[in-house]
Amino acid sequence: xxxxxxxxxxxxxxxxxxxxxxxxxxAALVQRRRGHDVVVASRPGGDLEQLCRDGNLRWLPxxxxxxxxLGSILALRREMVRGADIVHVHKGLDHWLALAAAxxxxxxxxxxxxxxxxxxxxxxxxxxxxxxRVASVxxxxxxxxxxxxxxxxxxxxxxxxxHGGTDTDRFDPRTxxxxxxxxxxxxxxxxxxxSTASARSWKGWRELLQAYVDLTQxxxxxxxxxxxxxxxxxxxxxxxxxxxxxxxxRVVALGIRExxxxxxxxxxxxxxxxxDGTGITGTIRExxxxxRAVIASDVAGNAELVxxxxxxxxxxxxxxxxxxxxxxxxxxxxxxRESLGRSARDRVIADxxxxxxxxxxxxxxxxxxxxxxxxPGRSPENNEGA
Numbered sequence: 001x002x003x004x005x006x007x008x009x010x011x012x013x014x015x016x017x018x019x020x021x022x023x024x025x026x027a028a029l030v031q032r033r034r035g036h037d038v039v040v041a042s043r044p045g046g047d048l049e050q051l052c053r054d055g056n057l058r059w060l061p062x063x064x065x066x067x068x069x070l071g072s073i074l075a076l077r078r079e080m081v082r083g084a085d086i087v088h089v090h091k092g093l094d095h096w097l098a099l100a101a102a103x104x105x106x107x108x109x110x111x112x113x114x115x116x117x118x119x120x121x122x123x124x125x126x127x128x129x130x131x132x133r134v135a136s137v138x139x140x141x142x143x144x145x146x147x148x149x150x151x152x153x154x155x156x157x158x159x160x161x162x163h164g165g166t167d168t169d170r171f172d173p174r175t176x177x178x179x180x181x182x183x184x185x186x187x188x189x190x191x192x193x194x195s196t197a198s199a200r201s202w203k204g205w206r207e208l209l210q211a212y213v214d215l216t217q218x219x220x221x222x223x224x225x226x227x228x229x230x231x232x233x234x235x236x237x238x239x240x241x242x243x244x245x246x247x248x249x250r251v252v253a254l255g256i257r258e259x260x261x262x263x264x265x266x267x268x269x270x271x272x273x274x275x276d277g278t279g280i281t282g283t284i285r286e287x288x289x290x291x292r293a294v295i296a297s298d299v300a301g302n303a304e305l306v307x308x309x310x311x312x313x314x315x316x317x318x319x320x321x322x323x324x325x326x327x328x329x330x331x332x333x334x335x336x337r338e339s340l341g342r343s344a345r346d347r348v349i350a351d352x353x354x355x356x357x358x359x360x361x362x363x364x365x366x367x368x369x370x371x372x373x374x375x376p377g378r379s380p381e382n383n384e385g386a
Contacts (some may be wrong), residue, residue: 005365006037006083008109010076010098011090012064014046017228017256019282020116022047023164023357024090029055030358037077041094047258067096076101083111086365088117095128102133104298110368116164116279118144118300119374121152127156138361140164140279141301160364163304164280165357168302168349171289173341176265185252187223187266192331195225195267197283199234199253203272204297204317209241209251211323216247219331227254227263228283264290268337269330271295272302275317280305285352288312288344293337305352311344
């Protein structure tokens with residue numbers, strides 16, 4: 001089968017500063033370029049809308065306010081009735097609303113559900129993953145697949161691992177401008193910058209801050225950049241935590257940025273010290289594409305990305321001493337940082353690019369459609385109990 005597919009992507013988040021939005025948007029754009037009929041359903045007002053319009057993607061603005069949003073349910077249903085083959089939902093709210101919209105429609109459309117975090121499924125949400133409408137759950141890492149199978153009691157045949165992808169043309173060190181970022185943020189040209197993303201508690205920024213403060217006692221050239229704080233309150237939280245340190249003036253907290261390639265290019269070492277919830281850390285994948293030396297906590301699927309000491313370093317979660325040891329190792333050797341960065345970019349290009357991810361998604365969609373046609377006793381009049 002090689003006919004064009006009709007695909008609906010549904011995601012209530014609408015800002016390109018969010019990893020799930022970037023992953024969905026990049027997949028939808030590539031699928032559209034390959035000739036498929038793609039519509040993106042999301043909330044209006046974010047920069048996702050303009051990206052879709054610029055990329056010739058059909059745009060379906062929906063409020064997607066809550067689980068009982070009847071207007072969104074009816075609008076999704078109308079789009080499904082047009083002949084959708086696949087509805088790809090990317091978050092829990094979208095999953096719920098799409099199931100409600102498809103109630104009683106028969107075997108089409110089939111649903112593909114993304115699972116990008118390693119939090120256990122619970123009694124309140126596991127039913128959605130076992131619903132007969134759901135043909136496949138796309139897990140971003142093998143570790144996520146294991147959690148979904150174990151805590152959700154989802155049949156293994158429904159679970160597929162497709163790693164997140166990175167646009168290696170956008171995240172390319174040859175096209176970035178680190179000097180402009182350093183000038184904007186007041187970072188010295190010769191200072192060594194350690195960066196991390198997000199100030200949510202489980203992202204491990206407090207553990208990184210403690211390791212950083214200890215290291216500044218013998219490495220006074222160190223700077224710490226915390227980017228992607230989702231609110232002013234998060235920025236103030238980072239500043240308050242650093243306020244008692246002699247290095248407080250070298251801790252920079254930023255909100256959400258749209259120039260992440262340049263931010264990462266201005267960094268020497270990129271760290272993700274998450275200790276819960278993560279799938280595979282997107283910032284680490286992007287930093288590797290930018291040729292940066294990375295340190296990631298050995299949780300969930302990070303070891304599937306940082307799979308050898310040639311491409312980066314892994315540390316046990318919440319082990320501040322181990323984190324300090326790895327940081328000092330990289331601080332002490334520019335040659336090592338550059339060697340890791342070169343191998344890291346090769347790793348992402350080979351196995352974690354957007355193109356390779358989309359290829360696997362399209363293969364999965366076609367398989368779902370083939371399997372649906374082969375299901376015995378199914379016809380458009382059948383009701384699946386959705």
